[in-house]
Amino acid sequence: MKNEISRRGFMTIAPIATIGLLLNKRSNNWLDKPNSKFGGVQMGAITYSFRSMPHDIDQLLKFCIDAGVSAIEMMGDPAEEFAGKPKNPNPFRPQPRPAGAAPAGPPQRPQLTDEQKAQMAAYAKQVAEWRATASMDKFKEIRKKFNDAGVSIYAFKPNAFGANNSDAEIEYGMMAAKALGATSVTVELPTDSAQTKRLGDLGAKHKVYVGYHAHLQATDTLWDEALSQSPYNSLNLDCGHYIAVGGKNTKESLLALIQAKHDRITSMHLKDRTADGKGNLEWGKGDTPIKDILLLVKSKKYKFPVTIELEYDVPAGSDAVKEVAKCIAYAKNILV
Template sequence: MKTLNRREWSKLTLTGVAGLMIPKAFAFHKPGSVTIGLQSYSLRDRPLDEALAAMVSLGIKSCELWGGHVEPQAAQWQRNSTPEQNKQKKALLEEWRANLKMDEIHAIRDKFKAAGIRIQAYTASIKDSISEHDLEQQFQIAQALGTDSITTSATVSVMKRVDVYAKKYKIQVGMHNHAHVEQPNEFATPDSFARGMQGLSEYIKINLDIGHFTAANFDAVAFMKEHHKQIICIHVKDRKKDQGDNLPLGQGDTPIGPVLHLIRDNGWPIPANIEYEYKGADTVEELRKCIAYCQNLVKA
């Protein structure tokens, strides 16, 4: 697809046909700017309706919707859960998936629409053990939410199965990385991304977490320069190199400013979704600081 320059973009927008000729990411993106969005996992301390209210109060207009805000809250994994509790949570989630009606998902979509927040992507849980029913259901949920993108902390080995449904539903899938460089089947290194996409369709792409990438001692700026066409969104967090801690934005080694400037200056339609993981006093107030920090960098 041809890359539009700013003059061509303006001409298409004025004639009212830009949204018909370009993907959703382009239609939402304003050239010369950066979409500062939110990974709703940042608000994992509250249920969906409260998380949505928090996003409205923060002025968020673009959200990467975490699966935990779609699935039953009682089924969510919690630290220090007992084996019996985990068994009960798994059974509850299996029951929910077996009986899910897409009207429930449409209701979530409508809540976001009423709030003026675009669901940029749906974050699905996809591992090697996932059944074919549950794997296809993740795409059906994304479709019902009205998004053309899924992000997932999957494995390299499951991506061939994922690609079957990505092509069927015409939904792109961004592989999300952590910093587990010692696990070759996890996404953590440039090589793991390459192996995850090798031989698969154009729907298999990347959700680059620039914080984890830095903690794994890789260069997010260089990677984005080379692979920006495969990146559907980034996660913004700040970590130290050498598997360092999550820190407030600006206190780690992650090149947040240079990355945001790359997106802005090149007009790349890559949303920058804040993923809050460091320990702060109040989630919403910390997110307010994160948003302001990123906005100020974009203006610089």
């Protein structure tokens, strides 16, 4: 019959089809699952690393796969927007800092006009009301979507854990984290000990760890009060910022801190900064003892994930996905 393909014809076509499948694997999210666990060390990335590339939840998943990342700390916006959070009238997408600028703290929003301030106050109330009744179904859908593609979510960082957020918002953030499959939420370390106690108590209620992140205020004892308040208060230790403090914060003291607090570290951020607090460089060019840190985590069999936080300037001709992939390759070369 004319429509029949002869055995010889099939054997001719089959290799071409196989080549096509192989070429398509990179573009098909679900055929080529990433694996960024090397030597027992789970390398991950905070999705803040992709801030220079605007994205929704599906684009974010593709970024993770293309970068070879199999575990993440997820920023709040893409997940919450997917779940139906009201649209921000003045959206703020943090951009990479200018060349030479020292990342001494969280990115700052530009000065708002009085009208914008009023809009944001009304928006904050609207979001709080939405969070109070938000279904967890969409977060569970995200979890399945990412898990099916080989990407797990170990931490969640929505803007819901501040002093001005209600208990209902904080509890929403923790429930969303659990729905995503995360074991911890992350937040900048509050200066008010009443707030760390509040977060720790709510963390205990929901069995969700609260990982506190620090910048240039990092010391060996900075987290001690929060840790004493609740077993669910923990460290989201940023090794790059710790080194950038300089002075008493040295390679040796950092490695000692990790060993002393390893059982209270729920996730770790890794970047390569200079000890004078100015540079944030491509991995291997700064003063953060990346190799020593990774080999310590490997040799001690610590279970917390090590998180790439891309903050150095993306070189011309590259993008955030390619740079995260470079960091993954750098770590793999050390750990395997």
